[in-house]
Amino acid sequence: MGLMHVPFDRIGSSQRVNLKVDQYADTIYGIKLVGSGDTTFDVSGYGFSGSIKKYAGYASSTAEDIVTVGFDTSNSSAGIVTVLINSGITTYLDKNSPRYTYEVVATEGTTGYKRRIMDGDININVGISQAETSPEIKCIAIIDEASNFTTAQFYDKWANFRSNWPNRIHYLLQPTTSGIVSTGIDNLLNIPSNYDSGFGTSPQVKGVKRDAGITTESSDWFGLVGLVTGTDTEVALFIDQSGSMTLATVQASYDRFIASCTTANVAITTESNAAEDWVEPFTGII
Numbered sequence: 001m002g003l004m005h006v007p008f009d010r011i012g013s014s015q016r017v018n019l020k021v022d023q024y025a026d027t028i029y030g031i032k033l034v035g036s037g038d039t040t041f042d043v044s045g046y047g048f049s050g051s052i053k054k055y056a057g058y059a060s061s062t063a064e065d066i067v068t069v070g071f072d073t074s075n076s077s078a079g080i081v082t083v084l085i086n087s088g089i090t091t092y093l094d095k096n097s098p099r100y101t102y103e104v105v106a107t108e109g110t111t112g113y114k115r116r117i118m119d120g121d122i123n124i125n126v127g128i129s130q131a132e133t134s135p136e137i138k139c140i141a142i143i144d145e146a147s148n149f150t151t152a153q154f155y156d157k158w159a160n161f162r163s164n165w166p167n168r169i170h171y172l173l174q175p176t177t178s179g180i181v182s183t184g185i186d187n188l189l190n191i192p193s194n195y196d197s198g199f200g201t202s203p204q205v206k207g208v209k210r211d212a213g214i215t216t217e218s219s220d221w222f223g224l225v226g227l228v229t230g231t232d233t234e235v236a237l238f239i240d241q242s243g244s245m246t247l248a249t250v251q252a253s254y255d256r257f258i259a260s261c262t263t264a265n266v267a268i269t270t271e272s273n274a275a276e277d278w279v280e281p282f283t284g285i286i
Helices: 149-162 247-264
Strands: 004-007 017-023 026-034 046-054 070-072 079-086 100-108 115-128 139-140 169-176 205-209 233-238 267-273
Touching: 004 115, 017 026, 026 115, 026 247, 046 070, 046 115, 070 247, 149 205, 205 233, 233 247
Parallel strands: 004 026, 017 115, 139 169, 139 233, 169 205, 233 267
Antiparallel strands: 026 079, 026 267, 046 100, 070 079, 100 115
């Protein structure tokens, strides 16, 4: 699911949409609030809040079962609001538990008046592997080095990945100060001989900037891996958080990528962890 158009006016509008959320992964949904005739509605004067809770019909539900979600409103003047359901939340959503519901509420800044704009059920999948609806979904790993696993271990991991997901396209992007991939990258990432990169054989890895949140230093991940508006509808993204890099290392590039995917109606499933495993996030639970 890409950018969802939701009718909205000053009276308020509630649209029921069921969402898919991947356990253990960050999940992002873009909403475009529109006026009459699908025209842009400026919501920069509004605040947004949201919650996920167990279905109220279950007697076991308590206040502790309600969690809040985050929002990116940097494009709210264009009516675009991004719902952020991070892995800290999805880790505790259980596919085998009673079903979950959610709601998104807009609050007008001048009056404090609240409007529920979306609600529905949450369907829980297990791991990024459940997110794929296209056989050629692109998988992007942002990682600077992988010392926790040997080349032989990655050989086995890649063989298993390719056996189960023969059509997935995998890309490795290495953040460096210069944006140029490191000399000896095969050893730094322990790339096995059976790895087939979406970039081809030369290079197998491309460099991106360690932008430290500086917009002018950002790299265009969307363009580097060849995502195409109208063709690609889903993408899976892994970001290494092992210490040698974190999300803050590439924050500006990440924000740019999210904005590009939102504009192109490309749904994103993301995962961040410290395992230094650039294969496993795209096959299931780490």
